[in-house]
Amino acid sequence: KSEGKTKNDYFQDMLGEVLTWGLKPAFVTGDSWYSGVPNLKKVKNYQTGFMFSVESNRAVSLEKGKLQQVQALDVPDDGLEVWLKDFGKVKLFRTMLKDQQRHYVVYLPEGNFNYLLRKEFLSIHDHHWQIEQYHRAIKQVCHIEHFQVRNEQPIRNHIFASICSFVHLQKMQAADVISNVYKHQRVLYKGVVAGFIATFSEGKSCLEPKFQNSVNA
Numbered sequence: 001k002s003e004g005k006t007k008n009d010y011f012q013d014m015l016g017e018v019l020t021w022g023l024k025p026a027f028v029t030g031d032s033w034y035s036g037v038p039n040l041k042k043v044k045n046y047q048t049g050f051m052f053s054v055e056s057n058r059a060v061s062l063e064k065g066k067l068q069q070v071q072a073l074d075v076p077d078d079g080l081e082v083w084l085k086d087f088g089k090v091k092l093f094r095t096m097l098k099d100q101q102r103h104y105v106v107y108l109p110e111g112n113f114n115y116l117l118r119k120e121f122l123s124i125h126d127h128h129w130q131i132e133q134y135h136r137a138i139k140q141v142c143h144i145e146h147f148q149v150r151n152e153q154p155i156r157n158h159i160f161a162s163i164c165s166f167v168h169l170q171k172m173q174a175a176d177v178i179s180n181v182y183k184h185q186r187v188l189y190k191g192v193v194a195g196f197i198a199t200f201s202e203g204k205s206c207l208e209p210k211f212q213n214s215v216n217a
Contacts, residue, residue: 029128059085
Protein backbone atom coordinates (compact mmCIF):
# COMPACT_ATOMS: atom_id res chain seq x y z
CA LYS A 1 0.00 0.00 0.00
CA SER A 2 2.83 2.40 0.84
CA GLU A 3 4.13 1.90 -2.71
CA GLY A 4 0.81 3.00 -4.19
CA LYS A 5 0.36 -0.29 -6.05
CA THR A 6 -2.76 -2.39 -6.49
CA LYS A 7 -3.00 -6.17 -6.15
CA ASN A 8 -2.94 -6.36 -9.94
CA ASP A 9 0.28 -4.32 -10.06
CA TYR A 10 1.86 -6.75 -7.61
CA PHE A 11 0.58 -9.72 -9.62
CA GLN A 12 2.25 -8.42 -12.78
CA ASP A 13 5.46 -7.56 -10.93
CA MET A 14 5.70 -11.00 -9.31
CA LEU A 15 4.91 -12.78 -12.57
CA GLY A 16 7.69 -10.90 -14.34
CA GLU A 17 10.12 -11.60 -11.51
CA VAL A 18 9.59 -15.38 -11.33
CA LEU A 19 9.93 -15.63 -15.11
CA THR A 20 13.33 -13.90 -14.91
CA TRP A 21 14.40 -16.74 -12.60
CA GLY A 22 14.07 -19.07 -15.57
CA LEU A 23 10.73 -20.57 -14.57
CA LYS A 24 8.77 -21.82 -17.59
CA PRO A 25 5.23 -22.56 -16.42
CA ALA A 26 2.85 -24.46 -18.67
CA PHE A 27 0.00 -22.37 -17.26
CA VAL A 28 -0.63 -19.39 -15.02
CA THR A 29 -3.79 -19.75 -12.96
CA GLY A 30 -5.76 -17.48 -10.66
CA ASP A 31 -9.19 -16.56 -9.36
CA SER A 32 -11.53 -13.90 -10.71
CA TRP A 33 -9.83 -11.17 -8.65
CA TYR A 34 -6.91 -11.35 -11.07
CA SER A 35 -8.78 -12.04 -14.31
CA GLY A 36 -8.89 -8.44 -15.50
CA VAL A 37 -7.90 -7.79 -19.11
CA PRO A 38 -4.55 -6.07 -18.27
CA ASN A 39 -3.43 -9.14 -16.31
CA LEU A 40 -4.56 -11.55 -19.02
CA LYS A 41 -2.74 -9.55 -21.69
CA LYS A 42 0.40 -9.49 -19.56
CA VAL A 43 0.40 -13.30 -19.33
CA LYS A 44 -0.33 -13.54 -23.06
CA ASN A 45 2.66 -11.31 -23.85
CA TYR A 46 4.90 -13.84 -22.11
CA GLN A 47 3.63 -16.52 -24.52
CA THR A 48 2.26 -18.50 -21.58
CA GLY A 49 -1.06 -20.30 -21.31
CA PHE A 50 -3.48 -19.47 -18.51
CA MET A 51 -6.65 -20.54 -16.75
CA PHE A 52 -8.55 -17.96 -14.71
CA SER A 53 -11.96 -18.08 -13.12
CA VAL A 54 -14.30 -15.31 -14.26
CA GLU A 55 -17.47 -13.82 -12.84
CA SER A 56 -20.79 -15.03 -14.24
CA ASN A 57 -21.49 -11.63 -15.81
CA ARG A 58 -18.24 -11.53 -17.80
CA ALA A 59 -18.95 -10.51 -21.40
CA VAL A 60 -18.01 -12.77 -24.31
CA SER A 61 -19.23 -13.24 -27.87
CA LEU A 62 -19.76 -16.21 -30.14
CA GLU A 63 -19.90 -13.96 -33.18
CA LYS A 64 -18.64 -10.45 -33.79
CA GLY A 65 -20.68 -7.65 -32.25
CA LYS A 66 -22.97 -9.84 -30.09
CA LEU A 67 -21.78 -9.77 -26.48
CA GLN A 68 -23.48 -11.81 -23.78
CA GLN A 69 -22.75 -12.91 -20.24
CA VAL A 70 -21.11 -16.30 -19.73
CA GLN A 71 -23.93 -17.41 -17.42
CA ALA A 72 -26.38 -17.12 -20.33
CA LEU A 73 -24.45 -19.51 -22.58
CA ASP A 74 -24.98 -23.21 -23.10
CA VAL A 75 -21.49 -24.50 -22.33
CA PRO A 76 -20.81 -28.14 -23.29
CA ASP A 77 -18.63 -30.35 -21.09
CA ASP A 78 -15.72 -30.07 -23.52
CA GLY A 79 -15.84 -26.27 -23.38
CA LEU A 80 -16.86 -23.53 -25.78
CA GLU A 81 -14.58 -21.32 -27.86
CA VAL A 82 -15.56 -17.67 -27.35
CA TRP A 83 -14.17 -14.20 -27.89
CA LEU A 84 -13.46 -12.57 -24.52
CA LYS A 85 -14.26 -8.87 -24.58
CA ASP A 86 -11.17 -6.67 -25.07
CA PHE A 87 -8.89 -9.73 -25.09
CA GLY A 88 -9.40 -12.34 -27.78
CA LYS A 89 -10.12 -16.02 -28.27
CA VAL A 90 -10.31 -18.29 -25.23
CA LYS A 91 -12.08 -21.51 -24.32
CA LEU A 92 -14.83 -21.28 -21.73
CA PHE A 93 -15.55 -24.07 -19.24
CA ARG A 94 -18.21 -24.42 -16.58
CA THR A 95 -18.18 -26.38 -13.31
CA MET A 96 -20.66 -26.82 -10.48
CA LEU A 97 -19.75 -26.43 -6.81
CA LYS A 98 -22.48 -26.69 -4.17
CA ASP A 99 -25.20 -25.95 -6.73
CA GLN A 100 -23.31 -22.86 -7.88
CA GLN A 101 -21.97 -22.39 -11.38
CA ARG A 102 -18.34 -21.41 -11.83
CA HIS A 103 -16.77 -20.28 -15.08
CA TYR A 104 -13.18 -20.48 -16.28
CA VAL A 105 -11.41 -19.18 -19.36
CA VAL A 106 -8.40 -20.99 -20.79
CA TYR A 107 -5.89 -19.44 -23.17
CA LEU A 108 -3.31 -21.31 -25.25
CA PRO A 109 -0.44 -19.41 -26.94
CA GLU A 110 -0.69 -21.60 -30.03
CA GLY A 111 -4.42 -20.88 -30.29
CA ASN A 112 -5.41 -24.47 -31.08
CA PHE A 113 -8.13 -25.56 -28.66
CA ASN A 114 -9.06 -28.79 -30.46
CA TYR A 115 -7.17 -31.04 -28.05
CA LEU A 116 -8.26 -29.10 -24.94
CA LEU A 117 -11.25 -31.14 -23.79
CA ARG A 118 -12.87 -31.79 -20.41
CA LYS A 119 -10.15 -34.19 -19.27
CA GLU A 120 -7.36 -31.68 -19.97
CA PHE A 121 -9.32 -28.85 -18.35
CA LEU A 122 -9.91 -30.88 -15.17
CA SER A 123 -6.19 -31.62 -14.96
CA ILE A 124 -5.40 -27.89 -15.06
CA HIS A 125 -8.25 -27.20 -12.64
CA ASP A 126 -6.86 -29.74 -10.14
CA HIS A 127 -3.58 -27.80 -10.01
CA HIS A 128 -5.55 -24.56 -9.62
CA TRP A 129 -7.49 -26.04 -6.70
CA GLN A 130 -4.32 -27.27 -4.97
CA ILE A 131 -2.95 -23.72 -5.07
CA GLU A 132 -6.27 -22.43 -3.70
CA GLN A 133 -6.10 -24.94 -0.82
CA TYR A 134 -2.53 -23.85 -0.05
CA HIS A 135 -3.58 -20.19 0.14
CA ARG A 136 -6.51 -20.99 2.43
CA ALA A 137 -4.56 -23.20 4.80
CA ILE A 138 -1.55 -20.91 5.11
CA LYS A 139 -3.87 -18.00 5.97
CA GLN A 140 -6.55 -19.70 8.09
CA VAL A 141 -4.46 -22.35 9.85
CA CYS A 142 -0.87 -21.07 9.73
CA HIS A 143 -1.87 -17.39 10.13
CA ILE A 144 0.74 -16.01 7.76
CA GLU A 145 -0.96 -12.59 7.80
CA HIS A 146 -1.24 -12.30 11.60
CA PHE A 147 2.07 -10.84 12.71
CA GLN A 148 2.40 -8.27 15.50
CA VAL A 149 5.74 -6.83 14.37
CA ARG A 150 6.76 -4.04 12.03
CA ASN A 151 10.45 -4.53 11.29
CA GLU A 152 11.48 -6.41 8.17
CA GLN A 153 13.46 -9.28 9.72
CA PRO A 154 10.78 -10.30 12.27
CA ILE A 155 8.20 -10.23 9.46
CA ARG A 156 10.43 -12.47 7.34
CA ASN A 157 10.85 -14.82 10.32
CA HIS A 158 7.08 -15.01 10.79
CA ILE A 159 6.46 -15.77 7.10
CA PHE A 160 9.15 -18.46 7.14
CA ALA A 161 7.68 -20.03 10.28
CA SER A 162 4.20 -20.06 8.72
CA ILE A 163 5.48 -21.82 5.60
CA CYS A 164 7.38 -24.34 7.75
CA SER A 165 4.21 -25.07 9.74
CA PHE A 166 2.28 -25.64 6.50
CA VAL A 167 4.94 -28.09 5.27
CA HIS A 168 4.85 -29.91 8.62
CA LEU A 169 1.05 -30.22 8.48
CA GLN A 170 1.26 -31.63 4.95
CA LYS A 171 3.82 -34.20 6.11
CA MET A 172 1.48 -35.18 8.95
CA GLN A 173 -1.35 -35.64 6.46
CA ALA A 174 0.84 -37.69 4.13
CA ALA A 175 1.80 -39.94 7.05
CA ASP A 176 -1.89 -40.28 8.08
CA VAL A 177 -1.17 -38.70 11.47
CA ILE A 178 -4.01 -36.25 10.81
CA SER A 179 -6.77 -36.37 8.22
CA ASN A 180 -7.75 -32.70 8.08
CA VAL A 181 -5.71 -29.62 9.01
CA TYR A 182 -8.78 -27.60 9.97
CA LYS A 183 -10.05 -30.33 12.31
CA HIS A 184 -6.56 -30.62 13.82
CA GLN A 185 -6.56 -26.86 14.44
CA ARG A 186 -9.95 -27.00 16.18
CA VAL A 187 -8.85 -29.86 18.43
CA LEU A 188 -5.69 -27.99 19.47
CA TYR A 189 -7.51 -24.74 20.20
CA LYS A 190 -10.35 -26.47 22.04
CA GLY A 191 -8.02 -28.00 24.59
CA VAL A 192 -6.07 -24.78 25.12
CA VAL A 193 -9.20 -22.65 25.52
CA ALA A 194 -10.89 -25.17 27.83
CA GLY A 195 -7.77 -25.41 29.99
CA PHE A 196 -7.47 -21.62 30.23
CA ILE A 197 -11.11 -21.17 31.21
CA ALA A 198 -10.92 -23.90 33.85
CA THR A 199 -7.77 -22.39 35.40
CA PHE A 200 -8.66 -18.73 35.08
CA SER A 201 -12.24 -18.99 36.31
CA GLU A 202 -11.38 -20.91 39.49
CA GLY A 203 -12.42 -18.82 42.49
CA LYS A 204 -13.88 -16.11 40.27
CA SER A 205 -17.56 -16.92 40.49
CA CYS A 206 -18.25 -13.18 40.34
CA LEU A 207 -17.35 -13.32 36.64
CA GLU A 208 -19.90 -16.00 35.86
CA PRO A 209 -23.07 -14.78 34.13
CA LYS A 210 -26.03 -14.30 36.44
CA PHE A 211 -29.42 -15.00 34.95
CA GLN A 212 -32.59 -13.51 36.39
CA ASN A 213 -36.18 -14.32 35.64
CA SER A 214 -37.73 -11.95 33.16
CA VAL A 215 -40.46 -9.64 34.41
CA ASN A 216 -43.29 -8.38 32.27
CA ALA A 217 -43.74 -4.68 32.92
